[in-house]
Amino acid sequence: xxxxxxxxxxxxxxxxxxxxxxxxxxxxxxxxxxxxxxxxxxxxxxxxxxxxxxxxxxxxxxxxxxxxxxxxxxxxxxxxxxxxxxxxxxxxxxxxxxxxxxxxxxxxxxxxxxxxxxxxxxxxxxxxxxx
Amino acid sequence: xxxxxxxxxxxxxxxxxxxxxxxxxxxxxxxxxxxxxxxxxxxxxxxxxxxxxxxxxxxxxxxxxxxxxxxxxxxxxxxxxxxxxxxxxxxxxxxxxxxxxxxxxxxxxxxxxxxxxxxxxxxxxxxxxxxxxxxxxxxxxxxxxxxxxxxxxxxxxxxxxxxxxxxxxxxxxxxxxxxxxxxxxxxxxxxxxxxxxxxxxxxxxxxxxxxxxxxxxxxxxxxxxxxxxxxxxxxxxxxxxxxxxxxxxxxxxxxxxxxxxxxxxxxxxxxxxxxxxxxxxxxxxxxxxxxxxxxxxxxxxxxxxxxxxxxxxxxxxxxxxxxxxxxxxxxxxxxxxxxxxxxxxxxxxxxxxxxxxxxxxxxxxxxxxxxxxxxxxxxxxxxxxxxxxxxxxxxxxxxxxxxxxxx
Numbered sequence: 001x002x003x004x005x006x007x008x009x010x011x012x013x014x015x016x017x018x019x020x021x022x023x024x025x026x027x028x029x030x031x032x033x034x035x036x037x038x039x040x041x042x043x044x045x046x047x048x049x050x051x052x053x054x055x056x057x058x059x060x061x062x063x064x065x066x067x068x069x070x071x072x073x074x075x076x077x078x079x080x081x082x083x084x085x086x087x088x089x090x091x092x093x094x095x096x097x098x099x100x101x102x103x104x105x106x107x108x109x110x111x112x113x114x115x116x117x118x119x120x121x122x123x124x125x126x127x128x129x130x131x
Numbered sequence: 132x133x134x135x136x137x138x139x140x141x142x143x144x145x146x147x148x149x150x151x152x153x154x155x156x157x158x159x160x161x162x163x164x165x166x167x168x169x170x171x172x173x174x175x176x177x178x179x180x181x182x183x184x185x186x187x188x189x190x191x192x193x194x195x196x197x198x199x200x201x202x203x204x205x206x207x208x209x210x211x212x213x214x215x216x217x218x219x220x221x222x223x224x225x226x227x228x229x230x231x232x233x234x235x236x237x238x239x240x241x242x243x244x245x246x247x248x249x250x251x252x253x254x255x256x257x258x259x260x261x262x263x264x265x266x267x268x269x270x271x272x273x274x275x276x277x278x279x280x281x282x283x284x285x286x287x288x289x290x291x292x293x294x295x296x297x298x299x300x301x302x303x304x305x306x307x308x309x310x311x312x313x314x315x316x317x318x319x320x321x322x323x324x325x326x327x328x329x330x331x332x333x334x335x336x337x338x339x340x341x342x343x344x345x346x347x348x349x350x351x352x353x354x355x356x357x358x359x360x361x362x363x364x365x366x367x368x369x370x371x372x373x374x375x376x377x378x379x380x381x382x383x384x385x386x387x388x389x390x391x392x393x394x395x396x397x398x399x400x401x402x403x404x405x406x407x408x409x410x411x412x413x414x415x416x417x418x419x420x421x422x423x424x425x426x427x428x429x430x431x432x433x434x435x436x437x438x439x440x441x442x443x444x445x446x447x448x449x450x451x452x453x454x455x456x457x458x459x460x461x462x463x464x465x466x467x468x469x470x471x472x473x474x475x476x477x478x479x480x481x482x483x484x485x486x487x488x489x490x491x492x493x494x495x496x497x498x499x500x501x502x503x504x505x506x507x508x509x510x511x512x513x514x515x516x517x518x519x520x521x522x523x524x525x526x527x528x529x530x531x532x533x534x535x536x537x538x
Contacts (some may be wrong), residue, residue: 003449011449017517034535036480036521038443038460038469042519059519063445063460067517112536 003064004098007035010068016077018057020044025128030045045119053085054055066101069093069110074116086118098108134502136453142433143287143490149340155387159380167377178379185386192389194323195349202372203382206346207314210333211238213348214310217359218279219246226276232256232264233475234286259427260477262291270301279308285316286471289425299328315339318392319400324349330357340493341388345381403491404432406500411435413504418511424486433491438482441521444515447487450510454503459486518519
């Protein structure tokens with residue numbers, strides 16, 4: 001199976017690889033997938049006071065399509081409001097990267113990673129308000 | 132010296148045709164194009180003579196007593212099918228039990244599944260953590276209904292060589308037929324159907340620098356005489372065992388490939404084992420958290436199957452895309468399951484997903500090995516920097532204690 005040019009481009013030049021401080025109240029962390037399944041994505045967002053994602057980082061254990069999906073996800077959510085970022089669907093990633101059917105789960109995982117990071121961020125905000 | 136890219140290190144999947152093999156094949160496409168079954172003219176005689184010469188060379192390579200014991204097929208999958216189905220159909224009134232092992236090639240396992248639907252009882256023996264079948268397990272599994280034991284010579288993924296000679300002693304003593312899929316090992320490691328008491332053996336040309344599309348089944352004719360029910364009906368070629376016009380150029384190439392193995396196989400294996408060990412050492416010296424899959428000693432000379440913990444196999448293959456290798460990662464197959472062979476060894480799914488198989492062959496050089504070792508070192512480092520698992524490992528988190536969201 002040949003990879004699409006966009007997958008190769010992202011896998012070779014991944015955007016936003018790295019780690020944000022998971023203890024920062026403005027940072028949300030999503031860790032999805034499982035080593036036994038061959039994919040684990042960690043996606044982190046840093047949200048400013050206006051509710052805009054000002055930074056996003058990822059690390060992924062997985063195939064080229066998984067790396068490309070998470071790289072693209074960080075690229076897309078940066079600069080978006082949390083609410084807009086939440087609207088990103090896996091099919092958008094599938095289309096952009098031309099993922100074949102066997103790689104659709106990579107895009108699903110990337111969507112889950114975004115949602116999971118946002119959920120973590122919101123939980124922290126709720127906890128802070130409650131104090 | 133600069134290496135030429137891409138580098139082929141997937142010689143278990145197939146091998147290039149040796150130029151000496153190709154040279155010998157060429158006239159049989161053009162001037163000597165006759166049908167080996169044409170008994171009435173010179174074109175047929177020339178073809179038949181070439182086929183018989185190839186038969187002799189192949190018989191000699193595997194230690195057969197007679198060239199009449201070689202049945203040409205389209206490849207090892209057909210040979211495996213013919214051996215199992217042919218024996219089962221002929222002997223099923225005597226018994227319906229077949230013994231094989233869990234790490235066999237799909238050509239054996241899926242054929243066994245088919246036979247189970249037809250009433251066969253199949254025992255799938257487990258292997259130890261290096262991938263070897265215990266001959267004692269074979270002995271214990273044999274019943275009065277057992278007609279056939281099928282154990283491969285060497286495994287295609289992990290390179291583990293089975294104790295074939297010991298198994299052959301047991302099957303001979305018990306009066307049970309013994310088939311071996313010898314595709315990966317023949318010519319490269321010790322293999323002799325007489326010494327090892329093998330009754331049927333599948334081999335193929337393209338794993339030994341011959342052409343694709345031609346294989347053979349060795350069928351013993353003496354002590355015991357093995358009988359088969361043919362699976363292809365037609366003109367009754369190959370003593371009624373396999374109808375169909377013979378692939379004369381392919382068979383000529385197969386014969387030449389066998390002859391080269393007779394003359395050079397031993398020396399080549401010494402060279403490949405040294406190259407393989409060099410690759411292994413260079414990788415292991417520079418990269419921590421690597422795990423060898425398979426047996427440290429009883430192993431095909433060109434095989435190195437290694438798991439790079441915290442790096443996924445397909446991601447790794449993409450990162451080293453100038454080097455053709457293979458992986459036991461799920462992502463390389465249509466299913467999402469990692470390699471059934473690695474699972475059978477008890478390699479965890481995480482490490483199975485991280486495995487890379489290097490298959491060295493005749494045309495690989497020391498320069499290539501060094502170049503690949505450097506590339507692999509660099510890319511593993513790069514991918515680990517991108518791996519959340521590596522970061523967690525470095526922070527001292529036990530990955531087994533994490534609640535993962537399986538998907």
